[in-house]
Amino acid sequence: MTTFADLGVDQDIVDALAAKGIVDAFPIQEQTIPLGLPGQDIIGQAKTGTGKTFGFGIPVVQRLGLNPEPGVKALIVVPTRELAVQVYEDMDMLTQNRATSVVAIYGGKAYEGQIDQLKAGAQIVVGTPGRLIDLNNQRLLDLSNATEVVLDEADKMLDLGFLADIEKIFTKVAQVRHTQLFSATMPGPIVALARRFMSNPIHIRATDPDEGLTQANIKHLVYRAHSLDKDEVIARILQAEGRGKTVVFTRTKRAAQKLVDELNDRGFNAGAVHGDMSQESRERSMAGFKAGKKDVLIATDVAARGIDVDDVTHVINHTIPDDEKTYLHRAGRTGRAGKTGIAVTFVDWDDLHKWALINRALEFGQPEPVETYSSSPHLFSDLDIPAGTKGRIATAPRTQAVRTQPERAADAAAEGSTEAGSRRRRRRRTGSGGEQVGSTFAEGTDAAAAGAPEASGTSTERAADGAGTHDGAGREHHDGKPAPARRRRRRRGAGGGAPTAPAGA
DNA sequence: AAAAAAG
Secondary structure: OOEOHHHOOOHHHHHHHHOOOOOEOOHHHHHHHHHHOOOOOEEEEOOOOOOHHHHHHHHHHHHHOOOOOOOOOEEEEOOOHHHHHHHHHHHHHHOOOOOOOEEEEOOOOOHHHHHHHHHOOOOEEEEOHHHHHHHHHOOOOOOOOOOEEEEEOHHHHOOHHHHHHHHHHHHHOOOOOEEEEEEOOOOHHHHHHHHHHOOOOEEEEOOOOOOOOOOOOEEEEEEEOOOOOHHHHHHHHOOOOOOOEEEEEOOOHHHHHHHHHHHHHOOOOEEEEOOOOOHHHHHHHHHHHHHOOOOEEEEOHHHOOOOOOOOEEEEEEOOOOOOHHHHHHHHOOOOOOOOOEEEEEEEOHHHHHHHHHHHHHOOOOOOOOOOEOOOOOHHHHHHOOOOOOOOOOOOOOOOOOOOOOHHHHHHHHOOOHHHHHHHHHHHOOOOOOOEEEEEEOOOOOOOOOOOOOOOOOOEEEEHHHOOOOOOOOOOOOOOOOOOOOOOOOOOOOOOOOOOOOOOOO
16 A cells, blocks of 8 residues: 555645544555646546545645745635535645645635635635636735646536636636646546646546446446336435435435425435525535434535545435436445445436436446336345335335334335345336336446547556546545455346445445 | 526
């Protein structure tokens, strides 16, 4: 194992990491830190939950020196306010033993505190585009000395919705600078676009030669949701034994609000995060979820990228996302730092084409919808949901605690899996009627490019030379434990509906 | 097309 000290990281930063129990570097960190420290421009690609933040953050801190002059020297731009808070916290941790201060600049909050910190001489700014430009226009944020610039979730930042803002920001920062772009997904066209803002960048992809397109330690279950009462099923999943924190993604803000209200009505303690909420409420939900006070978070794609919460065991796509990149980022809220996780996706009738797209891009290899939901015990058994013998999926009693379901546990214990399966088979059509579209347990690569993924091993190449649609990064452990063995597990028997057990589970 | 991001 390579330690951060081995990589040439300053002792005070090594100490700050060690105080958090972090000693060994993850693959993406091993590859990018030695290049970032001397100022090489980098496009860094590694899978979700594999340590990209420190990959760019450590060089940023170290390059500013032990006692940087007051004033903004580094700018890290992120796509959402919650991610700004999170990256701010990471950078704040890295700088705790040196005279460098960090400030988070984002909207939905009072200007005052942010302006005060800037006036006090903060050197590192982490922020979202709108407020950054706002303060820059007001001449309260001088970026002209920002010689360290990072775009986190870079492909998103260079997406149409953000591109104009990013272009503007690049005209404001120092023109001779160190630029780093990081993301789990980096489609070829975006890499090409990115070069406009960089100087002779190197494209680092921390990938395992045997890897497929998705994270090895995330198990994927995909169900057709035709005429399925998704609220019921989700409520049922939330009662599963062994479930840790769970994030449920919806397509719209309204759907998120409706679901969180519904779940809370049913007695769960759920929180929501979406753009129609006040920033205060958003942050309260996130904090409650991180602290474990709420173990269910209902979110729009505002929470799809970057958000790092320990022990998220399940991600549920209430609605299938539109593209494979979003799918990958959503699923990536679980299975972080080497842990295992399960991603469950419900595919509505009108969304089958989206599943086809994602299935192809991520190489799940599930050709057609196969088993019906009710004939397959797999969702239930894999999630360890009590099987029950009622004809429909049960609802959590209002007053019941989310995870303590003694009767259901007893129910489940009383039921052998084979028997449960046949019982469910008999129940089909009288049940909820959902159908399993596919279930897979793939591993591996990133699906940045919907097109042809190249099988690449750990690779380093000039960004100039290639489509670079891969991502990849091995598993990594911030807790210093060895990464679980990675094995490519392709499609188990054609049409095989039975999902496998989660890797390492 | 939705969501995000300034207020």
